[in-house]
Amino acid sequence: MNRLGQSHILAIGGGSFRPGARQGTMEPSGLLRYALDLTGQDRPRLGLLATALGDDQPWLLKMYAAFQAFDAEVSHLALFPQPNVPDPREWILSQDVIYVSGGSVANLAVLWRLHGLAEAFEQAWRAGVVLSGQSAGALCWHVGGNTDSFGPALRPWAEGLALVPYSCGVHYNSDPQRRTLLHESVASGELPDGYAADEGVALHYVGGEFIQAVSVDPGGFAYRIERDGDAGVKEFRVEPRLLTA
Numbered sequence: 254m255n256r257l258g259q260s261h262i263l264a265i266g267g268g269s270f271r272p273g274a275r276q277g278t279m280e281p282s283g284l285l286r287y288a289l290d291l292t293g294q295d296r297p298r299l300g301l302l303a304t305a306l307g308d309d310q311p312w313l314l315k316m317y318a319a320f321q322a323f324d325a326e327v328s329h330l331a332l333f334p335q336p337n338v339p340d341p342r343e344w345i346l347s348q349d350v351i352y353v354s355g356g357s358v359a360n361l362a363v364l365w366r367l368h369g370l371a372e373a374f375e376q377a378w379r380a381g382v383v384l385s386g387q388s389a390g391a392l393c394w395h396v397g398g399n400t401d402s403f404g405p406a407l408r409p410w411a412e413g414l415a416l417v418p419y420s421c422g423v424h425y426n427s428d429p430q431r432r433t434l435l436h437e438s439v440a441s442g443e444l445p446d447g448y449a450a451d452e453g454v455a456l457h458y459v460g461g462e463f464i465q466a467v468s469v470d471p472g473g474f475a476y477r478i479e480r481d482g483d484a485g486v487k488e489f490r491v492e493p494r495l496l497t498a
Contacts, residue, residue: 262458264391266450283496288385292349300348301329305356305389308333342373350383353390359402395421409438422449440486466493
């Protein structure tokens with residue numbers, strides 16, 4: 254848990270990792286170094302979840318290898334075919350920072366609630382565990398966003414944990430469907446006002462409030478999306494703080 258006693262969420266639009274020096278490997282980008290630094294710990298306990306990928310073992314192995322360069326104590330929580338730890342709630346509360354993979358956010362939310370993890374994550378967040386993740390791992394902390402969990406065509410989804418009271422857009426500059434659908438969903442009231450992040454950009458919340466965007470891409474931005482009247486929407490570009498890639 255972080256030493257300042259604050260509740261942090263780092264929602265990453267994309268670009269958590271970059272290709273490693275050896276073929277087939279990955280290295281954490283500056284966005285994940287930023288997440289680890291938020292803990293204030295010299296050797297933070299980093300918990301990985303790949304629920305949205307069905308606890309994909311190759312992904313988890315790549316993550317363990319990727320974080321070898323960081324001074325972190327890495328472990329993971331799996332739910333398939335059954336939890337890999339005696340008490341998932343206790344495991345969540347014991348971490349300093351959580352990182353959640355991309356994948357199916359709809360399936361993730363159902364399984365987390367089935368196993369009672371939604372309450373555990375809220376308790377951990379309030380206690381100071383830094384919650385982070387990319388794509389599905391970013392959407393899950395919000396009210397919702399748009400997702401390809403149901404097929405290639407994106408659909409609005411509003412079943413997130415709602416630790417922050419906003420909608421979220423991810424992969425905002427790499428998938429042209431996403432901006433259009435998020436605007437339509439906020440304009441109609443299907444989703445609340447919210448924030449979006451380009452590739453290489455993350456949204457940083459303290460408590461329930463957005464405080465800044467951070468980026469490892471000099472050309473990346475964040476965005477504030479607000480409903481405007483009965484059927485309109487306004488989008489405001491947010492200049493991020495540039496981190497070392």
